[in-house]
Amino acid sequence: MNGLHDLGGMQSFGPVPRAQNEPVFRNPWEGRVEAMTMLLLMRGLFGGGGALRLAIESLPPLRYLSDSYYERHLDALEAALVDRTLLSAEEIQLRVERLGAVTTSPLQRERRPAADILKATTAGGGAPSNRRDIDRAPRFALGDAVIAVNAHPHGHTRLPRYVRGRPGMIVRIHPGAVFPDTDARGQGEHPQHVYTVRFDSHDLWGSTAEQNEGIYVGLWERYLEAA
Structure with missing residues (x-):
């Protein structure tokens, strides 16, 4: 796909700013998005990971350029979950409205120890590897x-x-x-x-x-x- 994600050699985007002592996550929600991404990858939702990249690359160009790194991942996760009918767009919107509403009663959330979540997620062997054994010899040799x-x-x-x-x-x-x-x-x-x-x-x-x-x-x- 020839999209905006493939920026190699393109001009007029200006310098890439580099923050000194930048934290891993600037906001707590970014860590949650990273956790969701890893969990879904471990569960095989995105195959070898290419499906997640495709979902990110398929975002509308304006959104892709204006989103932050973790915003792109969140948008792609939502699109992929809807595409696989694991969630509906209506369910996501209702959740957004509920989280954004002013309420005096806290949301009820399941609390599970992190160790239990990790154990349940990696029970099948952890994150899938893309490496595969191939019977045939490489077509090319060093120096070709x-x-x-x-x-x-x-x-x-x-x-x-x-x-x-x-x-x-x-x-x-x-x-x-x-x-x-x-x-x-x-x-x-x-x-x-x-x-x-x-x-x-x-x-x-x-x-x-x-x-x-x-x-x-x-x-x-x-x-x-x-x-």
Whole structure:
């Protein structure tokens, strides 16, 4: 998907501010969103995680740019839960109205020790791993010259726009892993080998790029073809 989430090489967005001594969570609700995300991932709601990325990338452009990091995650979680009919939009709205209403009686919440919640959630082995054993040998070897395919899928992909159609070199071979493009759409895992590919800065950004610089990108085998 060619969306606003793929900002590599885009201009006019200004510098990225960096806060000194920034806390992990600026507000308590951010920690709760992170906890919900991890719990749902552990329960397999998002498969190998690609479905969550797809939900975030599918947010309306204005919302994606205006939301904070955890606001995007919350919006994506709500959309995914509604899409899977685990919640309805009406139920979420009613909850929002109830939490935002002025009331003298506190909300009744289930209180469970954190250790019990963690034990119940990880009973199946904890967070799922995307690594998979593959019987076939890697298609490429260290030092091979490759080209990133020039593909523009409509769904989730881990192939950045700025490397598509560009030459690179295999510098590392990783274990097999779930293919995110199909996993995100519920079309199966289709595991394949993953490589670290070095792209020369001049091949990506032209003659004005810095000398002797390169960018290293982790790419699945289907994203590559022999040069």
